[in-house]
Every structure is written in C-alpha cells, then in structure tokens.
Amino acid sequence: MSSIALPDDRDDYVTPDLIVLPTDWEDDDWLAAPEDAALAVEVISQSEKSREIRDKADWYAVARVPVLLVVDPRNGTWALHTRPDNGSYRDVLPGKYGETVPLPEPLGIDVATDRLPVYDESRRPQGRFTEKTQ
Numbered sequence: 001m002s003s004i005a006l007p008d009d010r011d012d013y014v015t016p017d018l019i020v021l022p023t024d025w026e027d028d029d030w031l032a033a034p035e036d037a038a039l040a041v042e043v044i045s046q047s048e049k050s051r052e053i054r055d056k057a058d059w060y061a062v063a064r065v066p067v068l069l070v071v072d073p074r075n076g077t078w079a080l081h082t083r084p085d086n087g088s089y090r091d092v093l094p095g096k097y098g099e100t101v102p103l104p105e106p107l108g109i110d111v112a113t114d115r116l117p118v119y120d121e122s123r124r125p126q127g128r129f130t131e132k133t134q
Helices: 050-063
Strands: 003-006 009-014 018-020 039-043 067-072 077-085 088-096
Touching: 003 050, 009 050, 039 050, 050 067, 050 077, 050 088
Parallel strands: 039 067
Antiparallel strands: 003 009, 018 039, 067 077, 077 088
8 A cells, every 4th residue: 555745744645545656666665755646546435524525635736646536435426636736726527427537648548437336325324413202
C-alpha cells in the first residue's frame, strides 16, 4: 500500500484507495511524492460527511495530485477532479454510474462505471438516536 506525501511536509500524507504510480516506482518506498501519482482514487465510505469529502479533495489539490477520482457508492456517482491550482481543483466533472470517466493524458483511457457497486440501503448506518415506540 502506498501513500502520497504533502510536498512540504513528509509527515502529512494520505493513503488513497487506489493510486497509479510509474512502473519504475520503488515498491519498498511506501510514501510517494505527489508528482509521481498519475491518479488517486477515493471511494467514499457510508459514514463520510460532505465536509470530510471536500477537505480530502482540497488536500489532494494542495498536494497538486494531477487527477483525483472520487467514487461515491452511496448514491452511484463519481467526480473527476483535474488541474489543481491554489488549493483546489479548477475542473470537476461530475457523473453517475453508467457513464464513463474520461481520464486525461497521460492515462488517456475511459473507465467504465456501469458495474461499480452501490452500498446496500438496508445496511446504511441509521441516525444516532432512534425513537422508541410502545
């Protein structure tokens, strides 16, 4: 498993769900420089909040990871973030499962999303408090 370091602080890093690194990248080094990452993918958990998702995307932009794909199995959507600049991504392409994700060069491929899983609604965490009925 590899992580991506913040450029100015190797003690600050994030571990994406998937990272695409050059083929000659050293496997024994667990901490990659952001410029080595061609793509980072984050899959949103059932319990993540909107603010946490935005903060995570901002972190990748500050680190200048060129392409971030956020996949959200809660509602069957995805967002492709590209062109990091001044702590945010200049371009965000939203989509939903069934639409292909057009990854920019140097990857230059389309990723099919029609078979990505969606979280089971019946297993979603419920509210913190439940009303007791008699």
